[in-house]
Amino acid sequence: MIDTRFSFAFYILTVMLLIVSFFRSREKTVRALKKAVKMFFSILPQFVSVLVIMGVLLAIVSRETVKTVIGTNSGMTGMIISGIVGAVALIPALIAFPVAAELLGNGAGLAQVAVFISTLTTVGIVTLPLEMKYFGKKIPLLRNACFFLASFFVAAVVRLVLA
Numbered sequence: 001m002i003d004t005r006f007s008f009a010f011y012i013l014t015v016m017l018l019i020v021s022f023f024r025s026r027e028k029t030v031r032a033l034k035k036a037v038k039m040f041f042s043i044l045p046q047f048v049s050v051l052v053i054m055g056v057l058l059a060i061v062s063r064e065t066v067k068t069v070i071g072t073n074s075g076m077t078g079m080i081i082s083g084i085v086g087a088v089a090l091i092p093a094l095i096a097f098p099v100a101a102e103l104l105g106n107g108a109g110l111a112q113v114a115v116f117i118s119t120l121t122t123v124g125i126v127t128l129p130l131e132m133k134y135f136g137k138k139i140p141l142l143r144n145a146c147f148f149l150a151s152f153f154v155a156a157v158v159r160l161v162l163a
Contacts, residue, residue, distance in 0.1 A: 043094060050095045054102055063107050070116075072109035082112040083151055086119030087144070093121045114158035118151035 022029045058066075070078040091099065100113045108116075123144050124131065131140035 043092065046092055047095050047098075050091055050099060054099050058102060058106055066103065067107035070103070070108045070112040072111075074109060074112060078109060078112045079115045079152060079155060082108075082116040083119045083123075083148060086116040086151070087123040087125045087148060089120055090124075090126045091120060096120050110162060111155040111159045114155040115151045118154040119148060122147035122151065 018029065021032070068074065070082050074081070096117055100117050103113050103116070104110070125144070128140055128144065131143075
């Protein structure tokens, strides 16, 4: 997991850059902060609902089940399951990262979570009919298939770099 000192350093850097921005252009900084607050409150209902659903799921599903189904030892089967769930889920990418952290904290494997995040953000089974309506069948099917396969490459890279 990421060291809390690393996160703290980013918070400090953010505050410092915000101060610099404020001194350079007070109006632009205030406008940007207002926009950020507006965006935060627009995403908050989705964020809370997904976190509640994940909380309920993790309360129902034991840590051992998570380890068995998508844990490090689940191998390729766990990666395929994670990929399918990620491809079908319709969760905004911003919310996917706290969900991934929760899965990791409950015993999910790093590669399995990498496949989940990758397919979640690049493969869209739920939105496929809409894509097909505008782009025909070939392009969306090819795009989804390529990104689904690429997610396993991403998992391999993540495993090499972070494991």
